[in-house]
Amino acid sequence: MPYIGLEQRRAYARDYYHKHKARRAEREKELRSRPEAKAKRAAYNALPEQKEKRAARQRVHADEHLKTNQRYRKNHPEKYKELTWNNNRRRNGWTPDSFEEARVVQDNRCAICGTSFDAAKIHADHEHTEPPKPRSLLCGLCNKGLGQFLDNPERLEAAAAYLRRWGK
Numbered sequence: 248m249p250y251i252g253l254e255q256r257r258a259y260a261r262d263y264y265h266k267h268k269a270r271r272a273e274r275e276k277e278l279r280s281r282p283e284a285k286a287k288r289a290a291y292n293a294l295p296e297q298k299e300k301r302a303a304r305q306r307v308h309a310d311e312h313l314k315t316n317q318r319y320r321k322n323h324p325e326k327y328k329e330l331t332w333n334n335n336r337r338r339n340g341w342t343p344d345s346f347e348e349a350r351v352v353q354d355n356r357c358a359i360c361g362t363s364f365d366a367a368k369i370h371a372d373h374e375h376t377e378p379p380k381p382r383s384l385l386c387g388l389c390n391k392g393l394g395q396f397l398d399n400p401e402r403l404e405a406a407a408a409y410l411r412r413w414g415k
Contacts, residue, residue: 339373340381346371349384358383374398 251259264271278284291297305312320327336346349371355364358372370390374380375398385393396402 336371339371340379341371341373345381353384357386357389359385359389362386
């Protein structure tokens with residue numbers, strides 16, 4: 248076999264990498280999705296030194312990350328709004344269709360107090376289970392109130408009895 252120079256080997260490796268990039272990515276994804284790989288990665292990430300490394304990396308890059316997010320938010324307001332939707336509501340079990348359906352069913356009003364959503368920001372309430380299950384659409388005050396009472400009906404009933412006792 249003839250001698251291949253360093254630059255030729257690098258060029259060959261670079262070409263090979265670009266030709267097979269998609270296939271390699273698919274194979275890596277397949278390997279990472281195996282249960283034993285997930286368990287191994289979880290155990291590795293749970294090590295105290297790995298947690299500290301991640302935290303240190305986040306501290307170092309926090310300002311840079313914040314500035315990048317702010318710049319993106321300013322330059323792409325519509326995309327950012329869509330990303331916010333994806334990150335918040337979809338994570339909590341809502342889809343755009345189920346959200347719109349709930350708005351129509353609730354006549355664009357809070358499910359608890361009846362406040363019109365024209366005057367209030369809409370909060371998509373959900374059960375705090377795994378996976379989360381959508382419940383109803385609420386105004387901010389009602390949603391925060393449920394959260395403060397830890398979604399516990401007994402606490403809410405006790406608070407209502409307390410208010411009635413004091414003439415409210």
